[in-house]
Amino acid sequence: MTVQSKEINLDQLGGTIYPETTNGEQLRWHSPLEAPFHIAGFPWLAQDGIYRRLPLASEAVLPPAVDTLAYCTAGGQIRFRTNSSRLVIRVRLAGPANMYHMPPTGQCGVDCYLGEPGEQSFITTAKFKPTESEYESQLYQWDSKKDVAVTLNLPLYQGVEEVWIGVDKDAVVSDAPAYASSRPVIIYGTSITQGGCASRPGMAYSNILSRMIPVEFVNLGFSGNGKGEPELAHIMSEIDDPALFILDYEGNTGEAGNIARTLPAFIEILRERHPEVPILVVSRIYTAEDQFYMERRELHDRRRLIQIENVEQRMAEGDRNIHFVDGFKLLGDDFVVNDCTVDGTHPTDLGFLRMAQSLAPIIKPLLQL
Incomplete structure (x- = not known):
């Protein structure tokens, strides 16, 4: 007798794998390209204004593959401090997840650490559908306001075209804590x-x-x-x-x-x-x-x-x-x-x-x- 297997839908079985609505309209949205956010990992960000690891223009001609891979945001971080009771992220990627040996969360996701430099603790990773190149995901929500230093790590193997940070409408967003040294x-x-x-x-x-x-x-x-x-x-x-x-x-x-x-x-x-x-x-x-x-x-x-x-x-x-x-x-x-x-x-x-x-x-x- 042949037994036909069934597609497994974790949503129907109670193991939700995709994000629920975040009611993002109740938030105030910030571009991390503006003060007081600090973005690390992109030495030419101030010059070019995009999430790219190498300069758009240089006297040195880049190999084509390196030029393309420079848009992957590996090592990029968004840093700030806020007292918001809630943190939501919106991301528009250059494309969806497509790697067989790497989880979509690593290729295309954003994860969140809280705490001062050298004392950060992981809290969660953005939840999204791997087939989509745009997502909105809640990273945390408290019962009341809580002042925290936030570090967001950007996708490793995909380009990021836009990022927006959602916080409470009355939340304070301030400068990220200083590094032990300013030299990279x-x-x-x-x-x-x-x-x-x-x-x-x-x-x-x-x-x-x-x-x-x-x-x-x-x-x-x-x-x-x-x-x-x-x-x-x-x-x-x-x-x-x-x-x-x-x-x-x-x-x-x-x-x-x-x-x-x-x-x-x-x-x-x-x-x-x-x-x-x-x-x-x-x-x-x-x-x-x-x-x-x-x-x-x-x-x-x-x-x-x-x-x-x-x-x-x-x-x-x-x-x-x-x-x-x-x-x-x-x-x-x-x-x-x-x-x-x-x-x-x-x-x-x-x-x-x-x-x-x-x-x-x-x-x-x-x-x-």
């Missing part, structure tokens, strides 16, 4: 850097680090396209007063000769404008696939050795502010590594947490915090 940390890298495949934006490792080390982190991870082009180094060098550069792009370099060619040039370009800013070179993480594909493991070993040799050479030449971290050690022991990826390559939330926990004690001394 710039992370350049791959899909893993961009946040693939975190379940929600706050679990990308740059965002976890921003809670552990309360400074601005600028996420310049470009999925499949962190290849170390000199154009990217020139653009990164334009960012004012950086506290630290992190180079985590090995995973997209292919043959070992590519990183041997690009890494020295990339570092030299950064050094021309920022001779004393610390640079941290991070090799690729060890993943589940590495224990089964020996040729790939050998390639990673060659590329890691090239990075070590580059850093040691610059140190021998007198660069006191360049450092190396072995990415194979960031996820912990083999038992933990087996459960740290979604698809054998891209980290789960556990993987990203392990990365951040390993990197934080290395980064803090470099920032002198």
Whole structure:
């Protein structure tokens, strides 16, 4: 006998998965592009006025794929303080969720943390239909007014065209609390850097680090396209007063000769404008696939050795502010590594947490915090 399965509708079974109406007309709506909101993660926001991680115009010509991925808002944060009893967000995306190995909440969602820098606690993630590119979602509601510092993490793998913040009509919205330092940390890298495949934006490792080390982190991870082009180094060098550069792009370099060619040039370009800013070179993480594909493991070993040799050479030449971290050690022991990826390559939330926990004690001394 053949038994035909039925479509499962969680709404009908009491497990609501889509948002209920928010009665947004009862709220006062703010654009976070205006004062007193603070937006982190977009160094060229004041110049271009859009949620984009690289400048719209530059003397350096961007690779087309990087130019497109720059619209993904990975690492972008909206920060403010309010005493509103309710917080609602409206978002218009460049497109809907469409990734097989990443939850829509991570690709297209916004999640919310409350608390002072370094003491933030997660409360919820926006609820929306994955097939839609516009949504409105309530993030919290109290019985009475409560003063809180709010951090909203923007989508990791989709562009954001508009954001609106809804609060009580009589609520006060004021400046976000200050960071421990005004100087940003710039992370350049791959899909893993961009946040693939975190379940929600706050679990990308740059965002976890921003809670552990309360400074601005600028996420310049470009999925499949962190290849170390000199154009990217020139653009990164334009960012004012950086506290630290992190180079985590090995995973997209292919043959070992590519990183041997690009890494020295990339570092030299950064050094021309920022001779004393610390640079941290991070090799690729060890993943589940590495224990089964020996040729790939050998390639990673060659590329890691090239990075070590580059850093040691610059140190021998007198660069006191360049450092190396072995990415194979960031996820912990083999038992933990087996459960740290979604698809054998891209980290789960556990993987990203392990990365951040390993990197934080290395980064803090470099920032002198």
